[in-house]
Amino acid sequence: MTVKVSVVVGNPKPQSRTLKVATTLVEHLFADDTYDLKVIDLADHQSEIFAWPSEEMSALNAHVAESDLVVFACPTYKATYTGLLKAFLDRYPANGLAGVVAIPVLTGADLTHSMGPTVNLAPLLVELGAIVPGRGFYFVASQMDKIDELVAAAASEYRSNFAKVAFLAGPGDMS
Template sequence: MRVTVLVGNPRPASRTREVAEAAVRHLLADAPTEPSLSVVELCEHASVLFDPASEPLPTLRRTVAESELLVVASPTYKATYTGLLKAFFDGYPGNGLAGVPAIPVMTGADTGHALGAETGLRPLLVELGATVPTRALYFVTSRMDELDELVGAWASEQLLGLRRLAPLLDAVGRPAAADAADGGPR
């Protein structure tokens, strides 16, 4: 499974990244095989986000669009996600993330903006065609000492719903996997 964590924090190796990686770890703890994890820190590419001809952007966007699970993480800035994420996603065409399962993750100093992930980040992902099969994760950074406990509880709740979807996915088929197997489009 190809998993990408896309981090929109202006600081590298942030608590936001830690929370996103914890979400992946807890959601996929029982996966039959170890996922292939890519982490894209947009702060490392900030100088080229507004240059469409930039060398790394097409590769980064392709990595994100070809993910079998995408975790998009941002700290809360002005009640929503960062400009780094906005600039990155502005480079996609409509439906540029068609069918990519995506999980919105946001961090903040308090619960005052806890709905930001649901009212800001989720609609962005859905607008780009991603499938958002879980509730967003909003994590208050003053509780980093409880990271595994809190993210584990969130993941357990989400896994209940995801497991209920599995029979439906089996019934309708898994087109992304079929397309990938025959070399067709994703």
Template sequence: MKIAVVVGNPKPASRTLRVAESVADAIEKLLPGESAERQVIDLADYSSRLFEWPEPTLAELNDAVAASDVLVVASPTYKATYTGLLKAFLDRYPSNGLGGVVAVPVMTGASADHSMATEVNLRPLLVELGATVPSRGLYLVMTRIAELDQITAEWGSANAATLVPAISGRIESRREVTRG
């Protein structure tokens, strides 16, 4: 199973990155028979190149994300939506550029006031790019960061019925292509 984690926090090694990796851990636990290969992309490390065209490193990152089975996309909440950093990265994809990838939207924020941003803003962007978004996303109020592992484990359990079949189907489809 190939898991890509993309984080659009302008601060490197952010708490949002920690949340995204915890979600990826929860997803791995849902499919214990699958070995997992994970690529973490902290967009803060590439911010100075996001608006350069062509940019070979970013093209490689985009290709790796599009080839993944699972994509965890995370952003802090800025003005009730995701960051421009994340949007700039995702804008590099053509229509249906994430076709077949199972995506999980994740957002963090200072209060629950913007908790619908995950479903109202980030989910539609991923769907527009062709990703399959079979489960609810996760919004974490950062005052609860000490409970992170418990929250993501509960999120994984609550969404397993839709995530597991979607991810298993994506993995099997990719295996058939490589066999065929």
């Protein structure tokens, strides 16, 4: 089975460190050749994000809603997520992410807002019907030299949470 994974990055700067953190998390969550990854860097779609209707944005939203796992990542702005990410998520109706496992990730300058992904972004994802498998992941941008170590620890915690939920679901089809 191949896991369908998406990374949605709400950083206004394209190809950001936030994108690197999110994709590194995916690499630590899954073995090679066990997942298909689509990266949606919202900085590349700024001209369409507020266009209604937008075939481009509708296609991106549909792809994310059909994913098994989505990492929603963004830098911390004013103690929360960016308007760019919020505008993307606002395109979903109630329960528009039902059945999607979503990991909220925020990056920031220091630990001041380390609870941000858990107390700000996770509730929005849950409101949209997503399954959030534990606390959000906060990454201090100045620790890029330790990215593999820090992300590996977070990935280990998420995999443990996945295993516990699978155990509770019991044998057989989890759909």
